[in-house]
Amino acid sequence: MKALIFITAFLFTGFTASARETKIMIRAKARDAKFIGSSLGGAHIIVRNKVNREILAEGNTTGSTGNTDLIMKEVKKRGTSITDSQTAGFLASIDITEPTFISIEMISPFNNKQAQTTVSTELWLIPGKDILGDGIILEIPGxxxxxxxxxxxxxxxxxxxxxxxxxxxxxxxxxxxxxxxxxxxxxxxxxxxxxxxxxxxxxxxxxxxxxxxxxxxxxxxxxxxxxxxxxxxxxxxxxxxxxxxxxxxxxxxx
The missing domain is CATH 2.60.40.10 (Immunoglobulins)
Incomplete structure (x- = not known):
């Protein structure tokens, strides 16, 4: 009987994928300007499973507005980063077992209701395949x-x-x-x-x-x-x- 239970558990485990932590950096950038961070109260981020609308991660961007010269003055080339370790963002950590289609909704500036804008995007998130560095940057006009x-x-x-x-x-x-x-x-x-x-x-x-x-x-x-x-x-x-x-x-x- 014990052997049967062990074999059943083994088979079940073999056919069940384990969740893998997957990180995604999300940033809010003002149009023709810099990043939205702690000094303005941040942008509010909601990450959802696109299919069932489950909230997978939620929080505010924190950090600095970024390097003015790097963002606004230097000539940009493909692959060149416009952020550094201090630049504002929200690092979402999500456990998924298979490729998941997600939506990212951003409300910004979160503490200035009369100027508040909502922008969003959608993408596939792959288990264990982090999206870091500049990450996903959403532009906020106005x-x-x-x-x-x-x-x-x-x-x-x-x-x-x-x-x-x-x-x-x-x-x-x-x-x-x-x-x-x-x-x-x-x-x-x-x-x-x-x-x-x-x-x-x-x-x-x-x-x-x-x-x-x-x-x-x-x-x-x-x-x-x-x-x-x-x-x-x-x-x-x-x-x-x-x-x-x-x-x-x-x-x-x-």
Whole structure:
């Protein structure tokens, strides 16, 4: 009887493949910029089995935004890495018994909801065949825009502002958090920043904003009538196609 149990167990083991740990490095890179890592709260990664949607790995990218010269300035050749040991990424470790078709979903920047973008890709993962080095790089387009003035649902007395320039102000960065400045790697002179101003749901005018310090853009307009106002502020970079938007509503009262 014992011999029969042993033989059965042996045969079963022989025909059952054991799971093998398989590692895959996943990185989020801002379009025309650097990697998204710890300084911005990271990009959120979800790795799923494509067939049954089982989550195989999940976490945030951590690490630095990477080497600016290596990523943005040096001439790229096939096989040349654009990352180093400090560059942000998420290392997924997955146990699989056979080639598995996976989907990778990336939500970034994870801590900036108004600028959040979801991108994804799919690929075969082979047991024991790691994908390391630069790994799988997903590109995140856009800008992160935070309107600073006026504040959300701010009540503004017409008496205090009538006939005076009313300031509009926004902080704008690349999707990796990289700085925008005059004549910098990300040159403010190449980025169009404009506010679309509405009152009581109707378009009034456009307001142009320009850089006043690193990442900080400002413009102004004269508000002479009370009402419910909305500012839709956008940034646009023609060369890369990067865009970004933020909105704010505020009230001017008599």
């Amino acid at each position: 800008f992160i825009i935070d309107i600073l003035k006026p504040r959300t649902h701010q009540y503004i007395s017409l008496t205090n502002i009538k006939g005076k320039p009313f300031p509009f102000q926004a902080n704008i960065v690349m999707m990796c958090g990289c700085v925008i400045e005059k004549n910098g790697v990300w040159n403010s002179d190449e980025i169009e920043v404009k506010g679309i101003l509405k009152k009581d749901g109707k378009y009034i005018k456009d307001v142009h904003l320009s850089l006043i310090s690193t990442n900080l853009f400002e413009g102004s307009d004269v508000l002479n009538t009370p009402g419910n106002y909305e500012l839709i502020l956008y940034a646009y970079h023609e060369k890369s196609g990067n865009t970004g938007v933020d909105k704010v509503n505020y009230v001017v009262y008599e």
